[in-house]
Amino acid sequence: MTDQDEDEADAFFHALADRTRRDILRRVLRGEHSVTALAASYDMSFAAVQKHVAVLERAGLVTKRRHGREQLASGDVTAVRSVASMLDELEAIWRGRIDSIDALIQEDSPPCP
Amino acid sequence: MPVTHITKDLDARSLTITAQFAAPIERVWQVYADPRQLERVWGPPMYPATVVEHDLTPGGRVHYLMTGPDGDQVFGLWDVLSVDAPNSFRFEDFFADADFTRNLDLAVTHCTFAFTSIDGGTRAVYTSTFDSAEALQQVLDMGMEEGATLATNQIDALLAAG
Numbered sequence: 001m002t003d004q005d006e007d008e009a010d011a012f013f014h015a016l017a018d019r020t021r022r023d024i025l026r027r028v029l030r031g032e033h034s035v036t037a038l039a040a041s042y043d044m045s046f047a048a049v050q051k052h053v054a055v056l057e058r059a060g061l062v063t064k065r066r067h068g069r070e071q072l073a074s075g076d077v078t079a080v081r082s083v084a085s086m087l088d089e090l091e092a093i094w095r096g097r098i099d100s101i102d103a104l105i106q107e108d109s110p111p112c113p
Numbered sequence: 114m115p116v117t118h119i120t121k122d123l124d125a126r127s128l129t130i131t132a133q134f135a136a137p138i139e140r141v142w143q144v145y146a147d148p149r150q151l152e153r154v155w156g157p158p159m160y161p162a163t164v165v166e167h168d169l170t171p172g173g174r175v176h177y178l179m180t181g182p183d184g185d186q187v188f189g190l191w192d193v194l195s196v197d198a199p200n201s202f203r204f205e206d207f208f209a210d211a212d213f214t215r216n217l218d219l220a221v222t223h224c225t226f227a228f229t230s231i232d233g234g235t236r237a238v239y240t241s242t243f244d245s246a247e248a249l250q251q252v253l254d255m256g257m258e259e260g261a262t263l264a265t266n267q268i269d270a271l272l273a274a275g
Binding site for chain 2: 087
């Protein structure tokens with residue numbers, strides 16, 4: 001790994017080393033949230049939540065945009081999980097499903113003597 | 114092994130999985146036409162499905178719920194788009210509220226299931242397509258121990274990038 005990779009890894013793990021930041025990341029991965037709405041979900045100041053969002057942003061896990069007075073944060077799914085790795089997971093689910101179909105169909109035929 | 118082929122299209126976010134079953138096409142179709150059989154093959158092992166409404170006709174709906182190990186329930190429904198028994202059908206798979214209203218904030222999966230008679234049985238081709246990476250993630254995370262999956266995948270991603 002290069003120094004730059006090591007720096008990115010530091011930022012990545014630092015960002016995820018905090019329970020509140022992981023929780024924020026889960027919320028914004030499911031859809032865009034205003035920082036105000038996020039702050040309302042935690043028992044801490046707006047500034048503290050804003051700081052957590054900034055740490056996630058620096059790690060490349062969250063992107064922010066302005067909308068009027070609001071700052072809107074969304075999770076970067078591809079930074080967290082690649083489409084390729086997710087399709088691999090889906091393949092595993094489907095393989096399980098196809099095994100179930102096969103087992104169900106096999107029930108019809110009496111076992112070979 | 115019944116699975117014979119896998120195609121993944123990263124740009125279109127779609128998975129096509131081809132399988133062969135040692136049974137006539139009508140028997141394979143029955144798995145989907147019969148709600149009691151469908152529920153045995155739809156939910157993941159930890160989240161068995163119960164089909165509560167089943168109308169596999171164009172414009173019809175299939176309502177199901179999946180029950181997790183802690184008794185938590187996830188509701189889903191199919192909007193059936195087209196049916197050509199016993200050859201194929203297309204549907205959109207939605208997350209739903211407990212009263213089976215479509216949850217439009219969550220992912221929709223576009224599904225095409227097609228069956229062909231072949232020597233010795235039936236070839237089945239299952240295609241699932243997602244509108245976005247977020248949608249794909251929502252489907253995978255259904256009922257998952259959030260932290261555990263997220264953490265595992267993050268580490269995988271990091272190792273892959275390194």
